[in-house]
Amino acid sequence: MEQPIGSGSAGWHLSAGGGWQDRAVRDLDALLIDMDGTIVDSEPYWIRTEGELVAEFGGTWSAADAHSIVGFDLLDAAAELRSRGGVDLEPPAIVERLLDGVVERCRHRLPWRPGARELLEEVRDAQVPCVLVTMSWRRFADAVLAAAPAGAFSGSVTGDEVEHGKPAPDPYLAAAALVGVDPARCVAIEDSPTGVASAVAAGCTTIAVPHVVAVPEIDGVHVVDTLDGVGLAELERIVRTRR
CATH class of the missing domain: 3.40.50.1000 (HAD superfamily/HAD-like)
Structure with a gap:
């Protein structure tokens, strides 16, 4: 522990x-x-979750967009999802949504x-x-x-x-x-x-x-x-x- x-x-x-x-x-x-x-x-899990979240808000999120934020601090990545992807949430809320999706996927399989x-x-x-x-x-x-x-x-x-x-x-x-x-x-x-x-x-x-x-x-x-x-x-x- x-x-x-x-x-x-x-x-x-x-x-x-x-x-x-x-x-x-x-x-x-x-x-x-x-x-x-x-x-x-886990990067494919992050990329998939980002795409789903952006789509929910009617935006677009390309592979190039996703790759450009690999390794970012999550709040910085969230700011990009908001500005480029049109996700109309504050960055901390975006991070929580991303974590929800990635953690759930990892529960099924941690690669x-x-x-x-x-x-x-x-x-x-x-x-x-x-x-x-x-x-x-x-x-x-x-x-x-x-x-x-x-x-x-x-x-x-x-x-x-x-x-x-x-x-x-x-x-x-x-x-x-x-x-x-x-x-x-x-x-x-x-x-x-x-x-x-x-x-x-x-x-x-x-x-x-x-x-x-x-x-x-x-x-x-x-x-x-x-x-x-x-x-x-x-x-x-x-x-x-x-x-």
């Missing part, structure tokens, strides 16, 4: 027991990992991305802290956390718990602070340009796993086609290479 951490922590959640007190000396102090499109293939569960299990078994860093809100993140391998996450930071969402560095800085490590000694894994920008700005060693949208080449960002076969040894190798 996750517990909110103390004052000044903006509601970020720390799993009971923490998981980093017995951390061995290694090249990697923590794994910070995105959710939508990175460990679960894990290739290699994601295996990586989470290996990192957990090595007692390396792992923090979920997502722009989805707490009620959706908790559903994914509950379905993840037991003990895989040391904590989580969600989009409704940070003042500035991705591409600002705040979510990744918060995640590193949550487990008491230097962002420069963390690996962040992301699937979107917005998320990659956030992780890079925070100073993390960053791995991009493009999925729904392409990620432009950025110096120092390692790109892999899939997490299938990517293990802890590879993460540590990437950290050493960056140094």
Whole structure:
């Protein structure tokens, strides 16, 4: 079970027991990992729900529109649905409607991305802290956390718990602070340009796993086609290479 951490922590959640007190000396102090499109293939659920909501209000929402907001803070995405899609609701209400649709779809099937569960299990078994860093809100993140391998996450930071969402560095800085490590000694894994920008700005060693949208080449960002076969040894190798 996750517990909110103390004052000044903006509601970020720390799993009971923490998981980093017995951390061995290694090249990697923590794994910070995105959710939508990175460990679960939920982006199609978001895109479908956005289209349905826009259609309800008589607007149009193209694939290009949907792809342009992948990785956005949900309130920022909602503002685009309102301005471009004609959804005549305030952004917080739009977010709640989106969450309703996506959470319901995930109840029927939570599609894990290739290699994601295996990586989470290996990192957990090595007692390396792992923090979920997502722009989805707490009620959706908790559903994914509950379905993840037991003990895989040391904590989580969600989009409704940070003042500035991705591409600002705040979510990744918060995640590193949550487990008491230097962002420069963390690996962040992301699937979107917005998320990659956030992780890079925070100073993390960053791995991009493009999925729904392409990620432009950025110096120092390692790109892999899939997490299938990517293990802890590879993460540590990437950290050493960056140094």
